[in-house]
Amino acid sequence: MGFTPIFVGVFYLFLSCLVYLAYARDKKAAAEGTWRVAESTLHFLSFIGGWPGAIVAQQKLQHKTIKVVFRDVFWITVVLNSLGLIWLHTEQGSPSLHYFISVLKNFFENELASGNVKSTLLDMLSYRSSI
Numbered sequence: 001m002g003f004t005p006i007f008v009g010v011f012y013l014f015l016s017c018l019v020y021l022a023y024a025r026d027k028k029a030a031a032e033g034t035w036r037v038a039e040s041t042l043h044f045l046s047f048i049g050g051w052p053g054a055i056v057a058q059q060k061l062q063h064k065t066i067k068v069v070f071r072d073v074f075w076i077t078v079v080l081n082s083l084g085l086i087w088l089h090t091e092q093g094s095p096s097l098h099y100f101i102s103v104l105k106n107f108f109e110n111e112l113a114s115g116n117v118k119s120t121l122l123d124m125l126s127y128r129s130s131i
Contacts, residue, residue, distance in 0.1 A: 004089070007101050016053025019045045023057035023064065030063075039070060047077040 022045060026037040042064070046054045054074065058065050065071070088097035 005097075005101055007105060008085075008097075011104060012049045012052060015045060015048060015050030016056070019050035019053035020057045023054065023061055027061050027063040039073075043073055043077050046074060047081055049081060051078045051081055 019042065022037050022042060026042070029036045042054065051074070054064075057063060064074070087093040088100070
């Protein structure tokens with residue numbers, strides 16, 4: 001309790017990069033008139049910790065900045081994620097933080113060991129390609 005394990009920062013950085021790529025892909029698809037990344041996917045990834053990458057993507061790519069409903073839901077995900085992170089640092093939430101970290105570490109270790117990282121990331125974005 002009282003400190004944030006380094007894995008939390010790594011997790012936020014990983015999700016932020018993933019969200020930035022999702023925004024970039026969605027902007028490209030919007031310009032080309034092809035399949036788009038679902039807004040619910042963008043919101044979910046922001047909610048679980050990728051919101052810093054979403055903020056950077058919105059500013060750098062000038063994407064998803066006009067639609068008021070999207071922006072409102074996005075900021076709700078930021079607040080909920082932040083409140084959740086704060087709660088995980090309380091006496092009541094600390095055991096959950098350590099449990100989540102162990103689950104995430106096991107997940108990523110298994111994915112890296114299996115070599116399925118690329119397919120897992122593409123599944124998270126609900127996108128398949130012949131890459």
